[in-house]
Amino acid sequence: xxxxxxxxxxxxxxxxxxxxxxxxxxxxxxxxxxxxxxxxxxxxxxxxxxxxxxxxxxxxxxxxxxxxxxxxxxxxxxxxxxxxxxxxxxxxxxxxxxxxxxxxxxxxxxxxxxxxxxxxxxxxxxxxxxxxxxxxxxxxxxxxxxxxxxxxxxxxxxxxxxxxxxxxxxxxxxxxxxxxxxxxxxxxxxxxxxxxxxxxxxxxxxxxxxxxxxxxxxxxxxxxxxxxxxxxxxxxxxxxxxxxxxxxxxxxxxxxxxxxxxxxxxxxxxxxxxxxxxxxxxxxxxxxxxxxxxxxxxxxxxxxxxxxxxxxxxxxxxx
Amino acid sequence: xxxxxxxxxxxxxxxxxxxxxxxxxxxxxxxxxxxxxxxxxxxxxxxxxxxxxxxxxxxxxxxxxxxxxxxxxxxxxxxxxxxxxxxxxxxxxxxxxxxxxxxxxxxxxxxxxxxxxxxxxxxxxxxxxxxxxxxxxxxxxxxxxxxxxxxxxxxxxxxxxxxxxxxxxxxxxxxxxxxxxxxxxxxxxxxxxxxxxxxxxxxxxxxxxxxxxxxxxxxxxxxxxxxxxxxxxxxxxxxxxxxxxxxxxxxxxxxxxxxxxxxxxxxxxxxxxxxxxxxxxxxxxxxxxxxxxxxxxxxxxxxxxxxxxxxxxxxxxxxxxxxxxxxxxxxxxxxxxxxxxxxxxxxxxxxxxxxxxxxxxxxxxxxxxxxxxxxxxxxxxxxxxxxxxxxxxxxxxxxxxxxxxxxxxxxxxxxxxxxxxxxxxxxxxxxxxxxxxxxxxxxxxxxxxxxxxxxxxxxxxxxxxxxxxxxxxxxxxxxxxxxxx
Numbered sequence: 001x002x003x004x005x006x007x008x009x010x011x012x013x014x015x016x017x018x019x020x021x022x023x024x025x026x027x028x029x030x031x032x033x034x035x036x037x038x039x040x041x042x043x044x045x046x047x048x049x050x051x052x053x054x055x056x057x058x059x060x061x062x063x064x065x066x067x068x069x070x071x072x073x074x075x076x077x078x079x080x081x082x083x084x085x086x087x088x089x090x091x092x093x094x095x096x097x098x099x100x101x102x103x104x105x106x107x108x109x110x111x112x113x114x115x116x117x118x119x120x121x122x123x124x125x126x127x128x129x130x131x132x133x134x135x136x137x138x139x140x141x142x143x144x145x146x147x148x149x150x151x152x153x154x155x156x157x158x159x160x161x162x163x164x165x166x167x168x169x170x171x172x173x174x175x176x177x178x179x180x181x182x183x184x185x186x187x188x189x190x191x192x193x194x195x196x197x198x199x200x201x202x203x204x205x206x207x208x209x210x211x212x213x214x215x216x217x218x219x220x221x222x223x224x225x226x227x228x229x230x231x232x233x234x235x236x237x238x239x240x241x242x243x244x245x246x247x248x249x250x251x252x253x254x255x256x257x258x259x260x261x262x263x264x265x266x267x268x269x270x271x272x273x274x275x276x277x278x279x280x281x282x283x284x285x286x287x288x289x290x291x292x293x294x295x296x297x298x299x300x301x302x303x304x305x306x307x308x309x310x311x312x313x314x315x316x317x318x319x
Numbered sequence: 320x321x322x323x324x325x326x327x328x329x330x331x332x333x334x335x336x337x338x339x340x341x342x343x344x345x346x347x348x349x350x351x352x353x354x355x356x357x358x359x360x361x362x363x364x365x366x367x368x369x370x371x372x373x374x375x376x377x378x379x380x381x382x383x384x385x386x387x388x389x390x391x392x393x394x395x396x397x398x399x400x401x402x403x404x405x406x407x408x409x410x411x412x413x414x415x416x417x418x419x420x421x422x423x424x425x426x427x428x429x430x431x432x433x434x435x436x437x438x439x440x441x442x443x444x445x446x447x448x449x450x451x452x453x454x455x456x457x458x459x460x461x462x463x464x465x466x467x468x469x470x471x472x473x474x475x476x477x478x479x480x481x482x483x484x485x486x487x488x489x490x491x492x493x494x495x496x497x498x499x500x501x502x503x504x505x506x507x508x509x510x511x512x513x514x515x516x517x518x519x520x521x522x523x524x525x526x527x528x529x530x531x532x533x534x535x536x537x538x539x540x541x542x543x544x545x546x547x548x549x550x551x552x553x554x555x556x557x558x559x560x561x562x563x564x565x566x567x568x569x570x571x572x573x574x575x576x577x578x579x580x581x582x583x584x585x586x587x588x589x590x591x592x593x594x595x596x597x598x599x600x601x602x603x604x605x606x607x608x609x610x611x612x613x614x615x616x617x618x619x620x621x622x623x624x625x626x627x628x629x630x631x632x633x634x635x636x637x638x639x640x641x642x643x644x645x646x647x648x649x650x651x652x653x654x655x656x657x658x659x660x661x662x663x664x665x666x667x668x669x670x671x672x673x674x675x676x677x678x679x680x681x682x683x684x685x686x687x688x689x690x691x692x693x694x695x696x697x698x699x700x701x702x703x704x705x706x707x708x709x710x711x712x713x714x715x716x717x718x719x720x721x722x723x724x725x726x727x728x729x730x731x732x733x734x735x736x737x738x739x740x741x742x743x744x745x746x747x748x749x750x751x752x753x754x755x756x757x758x759x760x761x762x763x764x765x766x767x768x769x770x771x772x773x774x775x776x777x778x779x780x781x782x783x784x785x786x787x788x789x790x791x792x793x794x795x796x797x798x799x800x801x802x803x804x
Contacts (some may be wrong), residue, residue: 104713111662120662126657130798131648132783138645139652139661145645152673155644156637162644174787186787190686191797209664 008037008262012073013213013245016061019068021043021054021269028054029267032136035260036213041239041246043256046266047289053123055266056215060246061109070104072116074212110206114143119206120215123249124200131192131295133182133201136190137173140208145169176204180234207238213292214238216248220255228252232259257281265289355739361424361558368423376411380404383760446778450722457483457628461621476620480627480692482732484685489712489724492637493679494638496710497719498647498800499674500654502559505546505566506709509539509679513686518586519579528592528691532684539683540676541570549677551668562695566706574698585697587779589618591688592626634681635721641677643784647685650674651719651784654801708732715769717776718800726777735762 021029023192029051032034036042044052057063059070071083078099086094086101089296090206093102093115102116112118128136138145147260148165155162177183180200185193185235190201201218206214218227219235232255238244250256256277265273267289359367384404388395401557420673456463460479461528464472488510491608493505520531546565550558573580597606599619607614608620618691641647644707649670660667712731716723738758779795 062658064662110661110664110666113662114666122659122662126656126659126662128652128659130781131651132785132793134785134787135651135783137646138785139648139660139665141653142645142649142663142665148645149644150409152641152644152646155646156640170785170787183787187783187791189791189793189797205663218509285468 005203006037007040008035008042009028012036012164013038014247015069015071015073016055016059016167017069017071019055019070020066021051021058021063022066028269029065029266031059032194032266032271033266034270034274036266037303038073038245038246039237039243040261041248041259042264043260044260044264044266045251045253045256046249046272048050050266051269052266053217054269055259056120056217056247056249058214059104060215061104061107061112062117065105072102072104072118072213074100074102099264100138108213113211114211117212117257118215120212120216121202121209121219122198123217123221125195127190127198128191132187133177133190134170134173134186136201136205138169139175140170140205141172144210161188172208175209179237179313180204180229190239196223198230199223199227201236203238207242207244209289211244212298213245216246216250218249218251220250220252223252228255231255235259347453350452351677361420365416365420366425366793368419369412372414372415372561377404379409380407386643403627406731408478429779433744441745446722450740453722453725463626465617471615473620476617476624478733478736480624481621482728483627484689484692485625485709485712485728485732486683487627487688487724488682488709489716489728490631490638490721491678492709492713493678493719493721493724494641494650494681495624495674496713496801498642498654499650499671500718500799501550501674502555502562502673502801503675503678504559504563504681504703504706504710505569506562506678507568507701508546508566508703509682510677510686510689510705511544511569513683514690514696514701515573515580515586515686516683517687518690519588522586522588530688532687534681535687538729539686540680541680543675543677543682544672546679548670551671562705563703566701570698571703581697583697583699584698585695587695589694589696592622592780594622623692627692630684630688636686637677637681639721641778646670646687647671648784655799672673705749712765715774715776717795718776719781719798720776720778723776723778729800730741730765731762734765738762 004209014036015033016035017033019029019032020027025239027167032051032055042053046052054063058065058068063075069087078101081092083097083101086103087136091103092111094100102112104116104118107116113120129141132138143160145165146152150159170174174183174186177186180203182193182197182201184198190198193201199222203214203216203219206216220231223231235246235248238258260277263273263275263277264271265280265286267282272285272289273283275283358364378563381404384407385399387398387400387402389398418465452574464475464664488506491509492506495506497503510646516529516535516538517528518532520526521528521536532801546562551559553561574583576582592598594606597609598604599606599622601614602608605614632790638647643649647662649665650673652663652665652690653667653670653674689700693700700758712724712727716725716727716732735758736742739755769777775795779796780792781795782792
């Protein structure tokens, strides 16, 4: 079909395949597969409790998925054979001349950020509140600075190599602060910033880890329309000028429809729609999931949608 | 019209909903006018409050001051001492009366003057000035004592050595508790490991202090990592309990491994430190002989003083430096939010282990200094109360504050000693009053007062480790306290 020509199928940076996450008897994510295109802004949407944040936590390593494979390709020239071989080998990742692949479901959370290059933000902002804005961004460059400081020994002795690296790290931080419009607050504690500024700072901090994929959990939550518009500009800038692919969860349809290249809709842990913004917007399943249908129409709609009439689904749709 | 009102009132919901509707109704009008209760005059208020306070003190101190039991033949004898009790009550009454009359109920706020001073000195780097003055005093203390207090210089120098040992321990623990935010109730274990490694190495292999010092630090750091591993996944109270248990395990092992550690008898004959091979004793090849000066026992004390001062300053220097390095910043980030740390690619396991190891290493240095100063160590010196005192120094000084630890050490260790000598109090409480008996009581009260007045410690602001344009102190209310607080 047409889908074959799309960026996310042709050159995916992240492929989630048959991802299943069970918490005891609850199946939060059920056999979910999707691709995130390189250089795309991909939105993951769905009603409350659809399993979006669970998918995020699986991708960033905070949960270990029950089943499934999550493969990150740092560049485009990775063959499916190489991926299959890596999966069989039992290793976590393969870095080679012909492109690097990382199997995120096998890696520890901090390794995913450090080695694979996936950064994330949180639904409830997690900044280092008692540290200044600048310090927050320096903490994000920890691994680079650790190497430069000779794992503390060189730094303790004040070697010039570390001093240069520290200066460079500060410059990177200042550059991002200028970009998110927070430079004048650089020496203020992060907890003192207003809510919108904290959101921007968290994004800047994630970007300081130098990621290839940035995962944002509801970045527009609690922002006013002007701040949302600024966020859109920032995300587009990140995508276009830094080549960072963005995966975001969002409830604000204004943000989602305007900036997303690709939208995936989840409901009850299953993918119900996948495509560009206009496609998803006109998809009857999406409308049904978001708006619900009347009790009398449930069976008709299900017949139309070719959904098996499971009792739980009927209850859910009847909301 | 009447019909409508009736049907409306018949429609009224019952219970809580109705109550809230009534309340909303009432709010629509003016709030009900209630006359303000008549205020007491200043004198009456002061008298009332003084009376209440004095009554409380009377009840609280009844069994401490009024009645006193002593061991006598055939049991206990009871002596009644109403005089001390009355004096204590009178002091509280007068104190509270004056406080209420002039400060709490005074016509203008008495703290205004202080605020003016604080505003005027806001631009001054008070911390730096105090730090520089303290450093100067510390560097010249032996000479200051010989010049100004020659009669007591040995005693005071010994006290200064003790205080500096606690300053060093406090700085070491500050890394774990103040910076990394991991509550460690068993810090004395590393002090013990340092002391015993030096003592055992010195007595069994004839090694000197300067060879053993780095080894003792390394051993302690190793034990820090060993403690670190089991507590990596623990948070809060659980972390505190396991570290407490660890401290006790070390002490009990030292007590019971008789063949190795000498058990409760401890280890005797630990060598004294030498200055490039020069001993501090009489006779040939000694320090005084080499430099051709007269021997005096104070020389060894001055030497010990400078050793612990150098060690403490090394601890401070390394800690201050590390705060500005990525590892130190990661400690503080760990205290603020562990999950955010992991999301930024920081290996929190390593960060915790380095914090435990670094803190333990300085504890080990202090331990081997303790062993060489005493010349004798036994498990009795490493009980839980030591951990508690070190932790109290860190908490009273302000978590993460280097200067706070110094002030708290001087207040706590120096204060306890000072209370021993408060014979002046006998003038108030009568000649039978023995200040040493009450020093712990006074000390406890002082700690409670500090915590009421400054709940986050004496120096509670955090200074940032990296500055873009302007250095701004960060208030304690924004800084997280980490696990177990």
